[in-house]
Amino acid sequence: MILELCGLSKTYERGTRSFLALQEVSLSLEAGDFVCIAGPSGSGKSTLLGIAAGLISPTQGWVCFQGQDYSRLSDEALSAVRNHGIGYVMQGPSLLPNFTVLQNVLLPYYVGSSFKKAPAAPVERASMLLEQVGMLPLAAQYPAELSGGELRRVAIARALLLAPVLVIADEPTGDLDEGHTEEVMQLFSQAAQEGAALLVVTHDTAPFRYGNRGYSLRAGVLAAYTP
Numbered sequence: 001m002i003l004e005l006c007g008l009s010k011t012y013e014r015g016t017r018s019f020l021a022l023q024e025v026s027l028s029l030e031a032g033d034f035v036c037i038a039g040p041s042g043s044g045k046s047t048l049l050g051i052a053a054g055l056i057s058p059t060q061g062w063v064c065f066q067g068q069d070y071s072r073l074s075d076e077a078l079s080a081v082r083n084h085g086i087g088y089v090m091q092g093p094s095l096l097p098n099f100t101v102l103q104n105v106l107l108p109y110y111v112g113s114s115f116k117k118a119p120a121a122p123v124e125r126a127s128m129l130l131e132q133v134g135m136l137p138l139a140a141q142y143p144a145e146l147s148g149g150e151l152r153r154v155a156i157a158r159a160l161l162l163a164p165v166l167v168i169a170d171e172p173t174g175d176l177d178e179g180h181t182e183e184v185m186q187l188f189s190q191a192a193q194e195g196a197a198l199l200v201v202t203h204d205t206a207p208f209r210y211g212n213r214g215y216s217l218r219a220g221v222l223a224a225y226t227p
Helices: 045-052 075-085 101-112 122-132 148-159 178-193 206-210
Strands: 003-014 017-029 034-038 060-065 086-089 166-170 197-202 213-218 221-224
Touching: 003 045, 017 045, 017 060, 017 197, 017 221, 034 178, 034 206, 045 166, 045 197, 075 086, 086 148, 101 122, 101 148, 122 148, 122 178, 148 166, 148 178, 166 178, 178 197, 178 206, 197 206
Parallel strands: 034 197, 034 213, 086 166, 166 197
Antiparallel strands: 003 017, 003 060, 213 221
């Protein structure tokens, strides 16, 4: 098992009021799983992904990644887990403005070069991924020179650099047209075929045709997706 989410609930405090973002969510992903979750804004999707990545602590429940319970790991150990095994595509801007496109994609290698999984030829792999998302011609550009969709494609290439066993993506195709959405989903499908587990959340259901399981998330409640 790559990822287990068990009984996750998350409550946020807003002034004197409490807001329940997730309600007893349980989900497991094995190697090769490609799980898509759809839901409207404010349904708890980003909170769920943040907890799955170890960036947010749940109010109740637990997360286990490759047999490691997040709650039992130090901050340093949890950071190592993320750097080593998880590729995370954030919903908002995530590229470093003073790094070129190629340097941004190589960032996980710079941070995690001590890990055995680091590619032997990182520049070549980064270039290959940029080519697959149609961004290689802009490898020397800086983030300020790119459109929203181009920024998203670079972030996706970066998340895949170290061939993570778990890919978490928050609205990865929100800024993309149909053609680039197809390219990204094919990359994700290839990662799943090679043994990674993918957890993707989205406003729409277009990515669902690529996944092997689909869910809906509304008001923090996870349920099987029904068209």
